[in-house]
Amino acid sequence: MRILYFACLFATCTATAFAAEPPAMAGHDHGAMMRSQAEHWTQLPLLKARMKGQDMSSRSYIMQPQNIAADVVEAWSNNLDDANGHRQLAIEMGGAPLDKPATGGFQMLTAREVQGDAVRVASTVHYFGERGGKNPSAMFEQIKHELEIVPQPYPREHSRYRANEDWQFAVRFKGQPLPEQKVVLETSNSSRAEFMTDAAGVVKVHVPQDFKAEEEQSKGESHGMRRGADFVLAVSHADGSLQYLTAFNSSYGEDAYTNRSLAMGLGFMLAGMLGAAPLLRKRKAAAKNEEPSNA
Amino acid sequence: MLKNLFPTLARFRFTVQIVMLFVTVYGGALLGSYTVDRISQALPSLACAYDKVTGDHCILISAQHQLHHRVGVALAKAGDVALNVFLPTLITVGVFFLFFFFLNKAFCGWICPLGTVQEVLYKIGRRLGRPLNRFKQGNVGRVRPVKWFMLLVLVLGLPTLAGMGTVANELGDPFCQVCPSRIATTLLTADTEQLAVRTGTGINFFLGALGNALFGFMIIAALAVRQPFCRICPLLSWNALFQKLSPMRLVKKEAHDKCAKCGVCEKACPMDIHEIGTAFGSKAFHEDCTLCGRCAEYCPDDDVIQLKFFGFKLFGSSRDYYKARVKFETPEGQPKKRVIPILRAKENG
Numbered sequence: 001m002r003i004l005y006f007a008c009l010f011a012t013c014t015a016t017a018f019a020a021e022p023p024a025m026a027g028h029d030h031g032a033m034m035r036s037q038a039e040h041w042t043q044l045p046l047l048k049a050r051m052k053g054q055d056m057s058s059r060s061y062i063m064q065p066q067n068i069a070a071d072v073v074e075a076w077s078n079n080l081d082d083a084n085g086h087r088q089l090a091i092e093m094g095g096a097p098l099d100k101p102a103t104g105g106f107q108m109l110t111a112r113e114v115q116g117d118a119v120r121v122a123s124t125v126h127y128f129g130e131r132g133g134k135n136p137s138a139m140f141e142q143i144k145h146e147l148e149i150v151p152q153p154y155p156r157e158h159s160r161y162r163a164n165e166d167w168q169f170a171v172r173f174k175g176q177p178l179p180e181q182k183v184v185l186e187t188s189n190s191s192r193a194e195f196m197t198d199a200a201g202v203v204k205v206h207v208p209q210d211f212k213a214e215e216e217q218s219k220g221e222s223h224g225m226r227r228g229a230d231f232v233l234a235v236s237h238a239d240g241s242l243q244y245l246t247a248f249n250s251s252y253g254e255d256a257y258t259n260r261s262l263a264m265g266l267g268f269m270l271a272g273m274l275g276a277a278p279l280l281r282k283r284k285a286a287a288k289n290e291e292p293s294n295a
Numbered sequence: 296m297l298k299n300l301f302p303t304l305a306r307f308r309f310t311v312q313i314v315m316l317f318v319t320v321y322g323g324a325l326l327g328s329y330t331v332d333r334i335s336q337a338l339p340s341l342a343c344a345y346d347k348v349t350g351d352h353c354i355l356i357s358a359q360h361q362l363h364h365r366v367g368v369a370l371a372k373a374g375d376v377a378l379n380v381f382l383p384t385l386i387t388v389g390v391f392f393l394f395f396f397f398l399n400k401a402f403c404g405w406i407c408p409l410g411t412v413q414e415v416l417y418k419i420g421r422r423l424g425r426p427l428n429r430f431k432q433g434n435v436g437r438v439r440p441v442k443w444f445m446l447l448v449l450v451l452g453l454p455t456l457a458g459m460g461t462v463a464n465e466l467g468d469p470f471c472q473v474c475p476s477r478i479a480t481t482l483l484t485a486d487t488e489q490l491a492v493r494t495g496t497g498i499n500f501f502l503g504a505l506g507n508a509l510f511g512f513m514i515i516a517a518l519a520v521r522q523p524f525c526r527i528c529p530l531l532s533w534n535a536l537f538q539k540l541s542p543m544r545l546v547k548k549e550a551h552d553k554c555a556k557c558g559v560c561e562k563a564c565p566m567d568i569h570e571i572g573t574a575f576g577s578k579a580f581h582e583d584c585t586l587c588g589r590c591a592e593y594c595p596d597d598d599v600i601q602l603k604f605f606g607f608k609l610f611g612s613s614r615d616y617y618k619a620r621v622k623f624e625t626p627e628g629q630p631k632k633r634v635i636p637i638l639r640a641k642e643n644g
Binding site for chain 1: 323327328329330344347420426428487488493494495503504505507509510512513514515518519
């Protein structure tokens with residue numbers, strides 16, 4: 001099973017490695033572009049998913065480019081063999097509707113703006129829960145733009161980035177890793193930090209715990225879903241006369257131990273252990289009567 | 296060579312259990328980060344979704360989630376119940392049954408990571424010379440209904456009511472909040488998050504405290520009681536609902552007059568199913584049976600107890616096998632020679 005799995009993964013990765021780079025999207029009709037609402041906490045380009053509908057059956061998503069002028073949102077599905085694996089979602093009023101593809105799973109989304117010598121890209125990942133979804137590793141590795149920030153890995157199914165965790169991202173230009181490259185982190189909770197990529201072009205980002213204490217008390221938890229905030233990572237790189245800036249944004253939750261008590265957890269576990277302790281005592285009468293069971 | 300590696304069914308089963316412990320607890324780390332969506336999300340064993348590197352999810356969390364977010368919500372909207380509401384739940388049960396059809400309740404006895412953990416603890420208890428506390432025929436019946444209560448209330452009832460808005464939203468997955476596998480499997484990945492009790496709301500705190508106490512109780516009890524949590528596990532009752540629909544069976548044929556008086560198979564049963572000693576035919580395959588096969592291993596009569604798949608014998612009892620088996624371990628799981636002598640001496644005064 002595992003051998004079959006690695007064989008499939010190898011085949012997919014090989015196919016991806018030889019895949020052609022998507023053509024640069026120069027020559028946009030900038031007159032038709034819309035600049036959506038700006039986010040006040042950052043000037044960096046973002047792609048935000050807005051949820052519509054109240055329950056699972058009626059839920060849909062609108063992708064909204066922010067701080068970037070783009071006329072389409074590009075969506076890459078985790079099924080590279082699918083003819084619709086790479087789609088261009090037209091931006092209507094309020095954003096680009098993102099429907100759930102048949103394969104479900106992870107979708108990589110980008111928006112691109114070219115203004116003179118400046119190329120700006122916003123990117124994010126959206127997850128649709130679906131049984132049978134394909135492994136998105138090859139989709140992440142696929143080259144989509146010149147300058148990219150690629151999660152290594154993205155939080156797995158039903159997980160998310162959380163404060164006080166370290167996550168890795170690969171920074172690459174035209175498919176090649178960018179070593180010693182500065183990466184900027186900004187969060188909607190007003191944190192700012194800088195990191196450097198290592199020799200392999202990989203940066204380890206520490207997600208800050210920057211949620212305010214008073215909000216914790218007022219909002220608390222809801223169905224185990226903790227409060228969230230947004231972060232954006234950005235990297236810029238010059239190549240000839242062109243100046244590239246690429247951002248990757250996502251949301252993150254509070255620290256795993258917020259609204260939890262390890263001490264009390266240990267206490268209740270010990271109480272349970274004490275409750276079972278009498279079972280370990282060997283009763284004298286039983287011990288006397290015990291015969292070795294040879295059946 | 297296979298016979299040297301696996302001289303007994305017990306050795307073979309334990310090997311499978313350890314391999315499956317790695318798959319269910321660390322499968323994501325072994326097979327890559329994004330495996331959960333690609334396998335089933337409906338495994339008939341307690342592979343915990345809270346484990347960040349698990350290879351698959353247990354059917355119970357999917358069932359609770361769907362009852363909470365789809366069925367309950369749809370019922371609350373009276374009249375808006377459509378096939379697309381129940382379809383995901385039917386698919387989940389269908390995928391579960393694809394697995395279950397082939398192995399039946401062997402998922403409990405061979406695959407479940409929490410079953411393996413309890414069994415390892417019991418083996419440690421034997422090495423430490425701890426007593427064996429068995430449920431006698433008269434009182435085992437008091438424990439058996441608990442697993443049905445767990446299924447009906449914690450897995451089916453409360454999540455549906457939470458989806459309907461009748462009870463608090465935190466009761467959307469109450470079984471997971473008290474399930475010892477959530478804590479055991481995450482601790483096995485060196486993650487202490489699930490050991491920390493939630494303090495956000497009273498319900499979260501209550502469920503967390505109960506879950507931790509149950510986990511602590513299970514850890515110690517398993518040293519002296521065989522499979523303490525399995526007896527009240529809602530997956531045992533869930534699987535019992537389907538056990539007659541699988542071609543994998545435990546069968547017992549009537550051998551001779553003394554068979555019902557022998558009782559060795561009863562002693563060997565880790566679930567204290569006394570009926571295995573007295574019942575025959577399909578009645579011997581009790582709702583609590585986990586298809587571990589110990590009764591067949593310790594039956595001293597040829598082919599009286601068998602594990603069968605589509606009528607083909609996979610393993611059958613035999614006198615020679617029995618004689619070899621009891622040389623090393625009693626039916627109750629007590630090793631014949633390997634108890635730590637210091638502890639035994641201390642105990643004897």
